[in-house]
Amino acid sequence: MKSYFLGFLLSLILTIGAYFAVVEHAFSPAVLLVLVAIFSVAQIFLQFVCFLRLGLGAISEGEKQQLLNEPSRWNVIFFLFTVLIALVIVIGSLWIMANLNYRM
Amino acid sequence: MAHHNEQHEVEEKTLFGFWLFILSDVIMFSVMFAAYAVLLPGKAGGIGAGELLSLPRALGETLLLLVSSFTCGLCQCLRQSRVLTLIAITFVLGALFFSAVLGDVMHLVQSGNGWDRSAFLSAYFLLVSTLLAHVAFGLLWMLVLMAQIWKKGMVASTQRRFLCLKMFWPFLNIVWVGIYSWIYLAGAI
Numbered sequence: 001m002k003s004y005f006l007g008f009l010l011s012l013i014l015t016i017g018a019y020f021a022v023v024e025h026a027f028s029p030a031v032l033l034v035l036v037a038i039f040s041v042a043q044i045f046l047q048f049v050c051f052l053r054l055g056l057g058a059i060s061e062g063e064k065q066q067l068l069n070e071p072s073r074w075n076v077i078f079f080l081f082t083v084l085i086a087l088v089i090v091i092g093s094l095w096i097m098a099n100l101n102y103r104m
Numbered sequence: 105m106a107h108h109n110e111q112h113e114v115e116e117k118t119l120f121g122f123w124l125f126i127l128s129d130v131i132m133f134s135v136m137f138a139a140y141a142v143l144l145p146g147k148a149g150g151i152g153a154g155e156l157l158s159l160p161r162a163l164g165e166t167l168l169l170l171v172s173s174f175t176c177g178l179c180q181c182l183r184q185s186r187v188l189t190l191i192a193i194t195f196v197l198g199a200l201f202f203s204a205v206l207g208d209v210m211h212l213v214q215s216g217n218g219w220d221r222s223a224f225l226s227a228y229f230l231l232v233s234t235l236l237a238h239v240a241f242g243l244l245w246m247l248v249l250m251a252q253i254w255k256k257g258m259v260a261s262t263q264r265r266f267l268c269l270k271m272f273w274p275f276l277n278i279v280w281v282g283i284y285s286w287i288y289l290a291g292a293i
Contacts, residue, residue, distance in 0.1 A: 011170055011281075022159070022289045022293060033293055036285050036290050037285075040286065043285075044281055047274060048278065052126075052275060074120065078124060082127040082128075082131060085131055086130060089134050089135055093138035097142045
C-alpha cells in the first residue's frame with residue numbers, strides 16, 4: 001500500500017506543478033513544452049505502476065495471496081509491447097504527415 | 105481445495121484478459137492522440153486550444169478524477185461495507201468530473217465551436233467524448249456493482265467485477281492525464 005500512497009502524492013505534485021509552471025509562464029515556451037511532456041509521461045508510467053497492474057501497488061498482500069500467485073511477467077511484457085505500438089502510431093503519424101506537408 | 109484452485113484460475117484469466125482489453129484501449133486512444141496532433145494546425149480560421157479551453161477548470165477536473173482514481177483502489181480488504189463506501193465515494197467524484205467536462209463540451213458547442221467548426225475541433229471532440237463515453241460506462245458499472253454487492257455480498261462474481269473496475273477506473277485517469285497535459289497545458293503554452 002505504501003507505493004499506492006506515494007504514487008498518489010507524486011501524481012498530485014506532477015499535476016499541480018505542471019499547471020503552475022504553465023500558468024505562471026515560469027520558463028520559455030520550448031522549455032515548458034518539454035517540461036509538460038516529461039511530467040505527463042512520468043505521471044502516466046507512475047500511475048500504471050502504482051495504480052494498475054504493473055507493480056501491483058493497488059493490490060494488497062491479502063488480495064495477492066487470494067487472487068494472484070505473483071505479479072505476472074506477462075502483464076509487463078504485454079504492456080511494453082503496447083507502449084511500442086503506441087509510440088509507432090504517434091511518432092509515425094506525425095513523421096509521415098510532416099513529411100507530406102513538406103513535400104506538398 | 106481443488107474447487108478453490110479452479111476458481112483462482114478463472115479469476116486470474118479474467119483479470120489478465122481485462123488487462124489486455126485495457127492495453128488495446130491504450131492503442132485506440134493513442135491513435136486519437138496522433139490524429140489530434142496531426143490536425144492541431146487545422147483551425148480553419150477559428151481560435152486555438154489556448155483561448156478556447158479553461159485551464160483552472162481543467163485542473164479542477166483533473167484533481168477530481170485523480171482523487172476518485174485513488175479512492176477506487178483504496179481497498180486493502182474485500183470487506184463489503186468498506187468496498188461499498190469506496191465505490192460510492194468514487195462514483196460521486198466521477199459523476200462530478202463527468203458533469204464538469206460535459207458542461208465544458210456543451211459550452212463549446214453552444215458558443216459555435218462545435219465538432220463541425222474545424223478539423224482541430226473534430227479531433228478534440230472525438231478524443232474527449234470517447235473518454236466521456238468510457239467514464240459514463242464506468243459510472244453505470246459502479247451503480248450496477250453496488251446493487252449487486254448490496255444484494256449478494258462479496259462473492260466470487262462481485263469480487264471479480266470489483267477487481268476489474270479497480271483496473272478500468274485508474275486507466276481512465278491515465279488517459280485524462282494525457283488529455284490534460286497535451287491538450288490543455290500544451291495548448292496554453
